[in-house]
Amino acid sequence: MVIIRVRSSAGSYDVHCARGALAMARSLIARLGDSTGAFVLSSPRVWRFCGRDVARALGIAPRRAILFDDREAAKRLATVEEIASKLVRAGADRHCLVVAVGGGVVGDVAGFAAASYLRGVRVVHIPTTLVAQVDSAIGGKTGVDLPEGKNLVGAFHPPKLVIADPEMLRTLPHREYRSGLYEVLKYGVIADAALFRFLESHMNAVLRRDADALDWIIPRCIRIKARVVNKDEREQGLRKILNFGHTLGHALEAATGYRRFLHGEAVAWGMIAATLLGVATNRTPEADASRIIRLITSVGPLPPLAGIRKSQLRGIVAGDKKSRGGKVHWVLARGIGKTEWDRGVPWPVVARAFAELPEIAAKAASAKT
DSSP states (O other): OEEEEEOOTTOOEEEEEOTTGGGGHHHHHHTTOOOSOEEEEEOHHHHHHHHHHHHHHHTSOGGGOEEOOOSGGGOSHHHHHHHHHHHHHHTOOTTOEEEEEESHHHHHHHHHHHHHGGGOOEEEEEEOSHHIIIIITSSOEEEEEETTEEEEEEEEOOOSEEEEOGGGGTTSOHHHHHHHHHHHHHHHHHHOHHHHHHHHHHHHHHHTTOHHHHHHHHHHHHHHHHHHHHHOTTSSSGGGGGGTTHHHHHHHHHHTTTSSOOHHHHHHHHHHHHHHHHHHTTOSOHHHHHHHHHHHHHTOOOOOOTTOOHHHHHHHHHTSTTOBTTBOOEEEEEETTEEEEEEOOOHHHHHHHHHHHHHHHHHHHHHTO
């Protein structure tokens, strides 16, 4: 069992990562102290695949789970209100424990519901997707979307425990699994050249969900996230590097009504764009840029950008929660494993990079075949 400690202003918590960790959930949660009951929040889709196993591990009846829509389009304040009402009717009080079982949307929404319900109750994350296990379940960010942009309403609400069991990835649809791989790849670009090289050499095994490959990758990503969050919990500086590819990625999601792209797919396009911006501003060496784009395209095909206007994206990007006074701050690679943040890039340069994305991605994809 790999145990990684994460510090937060609300107290430290552990991420337990191992195959079979789910079976230990009940005993791990018991170590958190007395509660008046555990209330599981999940989605019908997730619960259909793993509900029986999770219920058995927690020692509850499967029907006790509170289920909600985990589509990105349903990641709204109305969903949080619905969850809160169900918690009230179920008898949840301030000493209860919310257990979020699912991917990034479930974690974000359930975490925000826990942060808001009775002004805050404890939450435990049992992530069931790759992106949630390596990224979104760790660090305490919670939130929901507005029509104007992604994650614009939320709170920092660190969990008391995270249980990451790679066995839960076996039933994950392949497109969702690939979407999570883009976030894994992101860690290689921003902080870990050895991870990047591993992905270059072992991508076929990773795509097959080879157990040894995943057992090497997942804890490594969790440790990177933990190191960053330990130094900058509230995203005042270093934590901004985790947004590599997300500025444009979030805009693509919003521009298409959160229906065309999975989160990681939008981030993949955003990372390609950020790489082009790095080259255009003389920050990213061209040789490294080629490797980054080639590795991104090796994960698989991305949904097209057709119909998305540059003018449409400009307003969304300016309204991103990471912008200040309407000025957009970009995260750019200084090379593989090195990143800088809070960099301004003139909009004409951004627009040119966006226009070049399809051709650049197509060239990279053809070069690897």
